[in-house]
Amino acid sequence: MNASNHTIPQNLHDPIELSLRETVQNQLPRTLADLGDLVRIPSVAWDGFDHDHVRKSAEAIAELARDTGVFDDVVISQAPLEGSTELGQPAILATRKARAGAPTVVLYAHHDVQPPGDDAEWNTPVYEPTVVGDRLYGRGSADDKAGVMSHIGAIRALREVAGTDFNLGITLFIEGEEEFGSRSFANFLAQHRTELAGDAIVVADSANWDTETPALTVGLRGNVTFRLTVRTLDHASHSGMFGGAVPDAMLATFRLLNTLWDDEGSVAVPGLIVREAETPAYDEAQLRLETGLTEGVSPIGTGSILGRMWDKPSITVTGIDAPSMQNASNTLIPAVTVRVSVRIAPGQDPQQAVESITAHLRANAPFGAQLSIDDIDTGSPFLVDTSHPIVTTAKQAMADAWEVAPVELGIGGSIPFVADLVREFPEAAILITGVEDPHSRAHSPNESLHLGVFHRATLTEALLLARLNGQTK
Secondary structure (H helix, E strand, O other): OOOOOEOOOOOOOOHHHHHHHHHHHHHHHHHHHHHHHHHOOOOEOOOOOOOHHHHHHHHHHHHHHHHHOOOOEEEEEOOEOOOOOOEOOOEEEEEEOOOOOOOEEEEEEEOOEOOOOOHHHOOOOOOOOEEEOOEEEOOOOOOOHHHHHHHHHHHHHHHHHHOOOOOOEEEEEEEOOHHHOOOOHHHHHHHOHHHHOOOEEEEEEEEOOEOOEOEEEEEEOEEEEEEEEEEOOOOOEEHHHHOOOOOOHHHHHHHHHHHHEOOOOOEOOOOOOOOOOOOOOOOHHHHHHHHOOOOOOOOOOOOOHHHHHHOOOEEEEEEEEOOOOOOOOOEEOOEEEEEEEEEEOOOOOHHHHHHHHHHHHHHOOHHHOEEEEEEEEEEOOEEOOOOOHHHHHHHHHHHHHHOEOOEEEEEOOOOOHHHHHHHHOOOOEEEEEEEEOOOOOOOOOOOEEEHHHHHHHHHHHHHHHHHHHOOOO
16 A cells, blocks of 8 residues: 555547546636535534535535536435434435436435534635635535535536436435434435336545545444443532542543553454554654644554554544533532544444443442533444455546546445445445545635645545446446
8 A cells, every 4th residue: 555656647649538627727716606606505403403405405506417408317315213213314315217228327426514613623614615725614505415426426526528418327325414423324225226226326424635635435433432420429519528538520431431442542442343454654743744733642542543543443422511610609510521432443243332331430430420421423343345356446546537546445434324235235235435534624724625635635535436337247
């Protein structure tokens, strides 16, 4: 996996592929303008946000899909949440049937975005697309409205070059709640299984090795998230009068959470597994450059740095409900609630992980504190079968578009529904691609898209579609 292995593009004299390259380049301003319009829509699917924006985003993308002129049908669809009659967020499903024995490719991305976070930490307006240098800033500019527009841009280019009478089947599936756990995905899949069946499934929701080197993601960690409430008192009491004898919930919470890691910061929960695998060269200097690790602060864990992020579990406390500084008073807090996010290694069963974490917390509850664990959400890890011939075709398209051989990448993040797709469509090639790079800051303030990466990612997909269009099953 040599990130500096430059390649000579194939088919340099093929008139269709030469035309595709020119078309993607010429259409780039329009594609980016449409991306900017999507970024302006604050489509957060989380509870507490205005979901009318998610609907507006879905309608805008449905119109973009119709405007390509290649689909037989374009609908906005919602499915019930798991175990509920409440509907999930709107998704776009655009379908075109394959002809003359050609394969069908399913193109996935999501149009919901992370909450904005603290506006004060943004250098540009959160929902106003802003170009600074070679990057486009704004929430969703990379994750994952750029994924949406890489699909649209590739389809437009294919239509421009091949006309509307091409043979390739295309299903465009743009989800509306990926950042909120894809909670209606299983039901959506059951409702639309026929439309979502394909020979290849392109998931444009991952990252590249760097801004000059493409990557195909071949490994994903799974996830377990839950809400943990720690209670030690029936009511708040005076900290001066009773402190030193009565354990408050904050003390118990800190003591309990600290049992989740060992002294080096590695996860210390029995039952959470580690996957043994080789990883590319990646040193601490690179980690500091890409993450903003503060000077003097050391990385945590043991083993290769990428192995810690790709093949080992991690635990992060992502939120806490407790009195704010402004509301702090001299009281012993009766209960504290935290949100815990656990990433599990490829090969780990999510339910086994839930049981191991729950058992560990209950066994280590300090001072007899009462624990409540609820709002549990899980997602399975995933490993790609790279032997599929369409995977080879995709990697060659990457090499030709970027003029650099792609890296096979593991990702510490999770895309839980990928395992559902594999279960339902075991013969399909799963291609996890993306438009992000290590400096995109997805989920964080100052999220951005590298314009060169976006161009090359769109060209990659256009080449892939054209080559699949020339194949038969």
